[in-house]
Amino acid sequence: MADSTTNLTRSIRKEAARLGFSAIGFSSPLPQPLAIKRYNTMIAEKRHAGMSYMEQRVDERAMPSMLLPGIKTIISAAISYHHPLHNHSEQPNISKYALIDDYHTVVRKKLEELLESIKTLIGDNIKSTITVDSAPVLEKTWAEHAGIGKTGKNTLLIVPAAGSYIFLGEILIDKEIIDNKPPLPNLCGSCNKCLEICPTGALIEPGKLDASKCISYLTVELKRDFTTDEAEMIGNHLFGCDHCQEVCPHNKQASITANDSFAVRNNLQNITTETILNLTKSTFRKLFYGTPIFRVGLKRIKRNAKAVEINLKKQIQ
Ligand code: SF4
Ligand code: SF4
Numbered sequence: 211m212a213d214s215t216t217n218l219t220r221s222i223r224k225e226a227a228r229l230g231f232s233a234i235g236f237s238s239p240l241p242q243p244l245a246i247k248r249y250n251t252m253i254a255e256k257r258h259a260g261m262s263y264m265e266q267r268v269d270e271r272a273m274p275s276m277l278l279p280g281i282k283t284i285i286s287a288a289i290s291y292h293h294p295l296h297n298h299s300e301q302p303n304i305s306k307y308a309l310i311d312d313y314h315t316v317v318r319k320k321l322e323e324l325l326e327s328i329k330t331l332i333g334d335n336i337k338s339t340i341t342v343d344s345a346p347v348l349e350k351t352w353a354e355h356a357g358i359g360k361t362g363k364n365t366l367l368i369v370p371a372a373g374s375y376i377f378l379g380e381i382l383i384d385k386e387i388i389d390n391k392p393p394l395p396n397l398c399g400s401c402n403k404c405l406e407i408c409p410t411g412a413l414i415e416p417g418k419l420d421a422s423k424c425i426s427y428l429t430v431e432l433k434r435d436f437t438t439d440e441a442e443m444i445g446n447h448l449f450g451c452d453h454c455q456e457v458c459p460h461n462k463q464a465s466i467t468a469n470d471s472f473a474v475r476n477n478l479q480n481i482t483t484e485t486i487l488n489l490t491k492s493t494f495r496k497l498f499y500g501t502p503i504f505r506v507g508l509k510r511i512k513r514n515a516k517a518v519e520i521n522l523k524k525q526i527q
Contacts, residue, residue: 215387215388215389218331218332218387219236219387219389221327221331222234222285222324222327222328222331222387225324225327225328226287226324229320229323229324230289230320230469230470230471231287231288231289231320231324232288232289232290232369232371232372232376232466232469233287233288233358233359233369233370233372233376234285234286234287234288234356234358235285235286235353235355235356235357235358235389235391236283236284236285236286236356236387236388236389236391237283237284237286237352237355237356237389238282238283238284238355238386238388239273239274239275239281239282239283239284239382240355241272241273242272242348242351245348245351246268246271246272246348249268249271249348250268252418253265253268256422257418257419257420257421257422258421259420259421259422259427259431259432260422260431260432260433260434261421261427261431266346267346268346270345270346271346271347271348274347274382277339277341277345277346277347277382278337278338278339278382278383278384279337279384280337280384281382281383281384282383282384282385282386282387283382283383283385283386283387284347284352284355284356284380284381284382285328285356285380285381285382285383285387286349286352286353286356286358286378286379286380287317287320287321287324287378287379287380287381288353288358288359288367288369288372288376288377288378289313289317289320289376289377289379289469290369290372290373290375290376290464290466290467290468290469290472291306291307291310291313291375291376291377291468291469291472292306292372292373292375292376292461292464292466292467292468293306293309293310293375293467293468293472293474294467295309295474295479296456297446297452297453297456299445299446299525300446300522300525300526301446301480301522302446302447302448302481302482302483302515302518302522303446303447303448303451304448304449304450304478304479304481304503305426305447305449305450305451305452306375306450306452307375307377307450307502308449308450308478308501308502308503309474309475309478309479309501310468310472310473310474310475310501311471311472311473311500311501312500312501312502312504312505313342313377313472313502314342314343314344315500316377316471316472317342317377317379318340318342318344318379320379320471321340321342321379321380321381322340324381325338325340325381328381328383332385333385336383336384336385337383337384338381338382338383338384339381339382340379340380340381340382341379341380341382342377342378342379342380347380349378349380350367350378352380353367353378354367354393354394355393356389356391357389357391357392357393357394358391359376359394360393360394360395360396360397361417362374362397362398362404362417362458362460363398363401363402363404363405363413363416363417364404364405364413364419364454364455364458365413365417365418365419366454366455368397368458368460369466370394370397370460371464371465371466372464372466373455373458373460373461373463373464373466374455374458374460374461375455375461375464375468397460398416401458401459402416403457403458403459404453404454404455404457404458405454406457407453407454407456407457408453408454409425409443409445409453410423410424410425410443411423412424412425412427413454423443424451425443425444425445425447425450425451425453426450426451428440428443428444429444429447429448429449429450429451429510429514430449430450430502430506430510433510435513436513436517440517441517441520441521442517442521444514444517444518444521445518445521446518446521446522446525447514447518448481448483448486448511448514448515448518449502449503449506449511449514475501477497478497478498478501478503483515483516483518483519483522484519486511486512486514486515487512487515487516487519489508489511489512491508494508494511498511
């Protein structure tokens with residue numbers, strides 16, 4: 211007969227599935243010395259490039275109790291945005307996650323709804339906090355501990371049946387929920403497809419990314435103008451890059467695909483560099499409001515479009 215904890219996790223899972231989450235798991239906020247060591251090595255080797263915010267609040271990453279005093283459980287939830295779109299090297303490309311509504315808003319809303327259901331199940335008097343890239347949390351580590359996924363050689367979390375086109379969010383609560391789901395084994399095996407396809411050599415070894423060479427970093431995070439090399443490196447990528455996910459067998463075979471909340475905005479799919487370069491503040495708003503591109507602003511997308519236009523012209527010469 212199922213005990214009350216099993217019934218509780220089962221009910222939470224059921225509600226998460228109703229909300230469209232592909233996977234959900236529970237972990238205890240135990241110290242994670244290995245993950246913190248890896249994180250500090252990445253910072254020491256400057257593989258985070260210009261993302262100086264990553265150097266801050268490392269203590270909170272190590273100790274989730276600093277985010278929620280009395281924390282007992284981290285609930286990790288993953289949701290798919292996997293659309294069957296492909297990058298055509300002769301056309302400007304926008305990464306899958308930027309062709310849809312901004313996940314920060316969508317995932318947070320769903321987690322708020324899930325939290326309400328959890329409160330109904332275990333009582334209103336719990337302390338809790340929700341994070342969707344909004345607090346310093348070792349989210350892949352917790353997702354691994356919760357048994358919902360495993361980080362691949364491309365440094366992204368792979369969720370069985372859903373692949374790596376997923377967004378992660380967490381609910382931290384001060385109530386213990388024991389699940390005992392074992393962590394997953396390595397899911398990459400002898401595959402090296404992501405390392406082989408990366409056009410810039412940003413994956414310097416399995417599981418190690420040098421952000422300064424990564425097209426996603428260059429087109430999304432980098433705030434200054436490009437150097438000549440960087441402008442060439444971005445190729446046809448207007449915003450983000452999916453090469454190391456497109457080739458991944460876990461994405462090719464994924465049976466779980468995009469949640470309905472992440473419908474592709476068709477007017478962005480075949481956008482031209484000319485359209486972007488002619489945007490004004492108000493037409494930019496009209497076109498991109500509510501997407502991740504709106505968050506980075508018109509200046510950066512125009513910088514990217516200018517470089518892509520030159521790169522595509524060179525391709526046909
Ligand atoms: S996002 Fe693109 S550039 Fe970055 S590691 Fe993956 S394939 Fe390489
Ligand atoms: S492409 Fe292969 S090596 Fe890379 S993450 Fe996917 S399974 Fe792992």
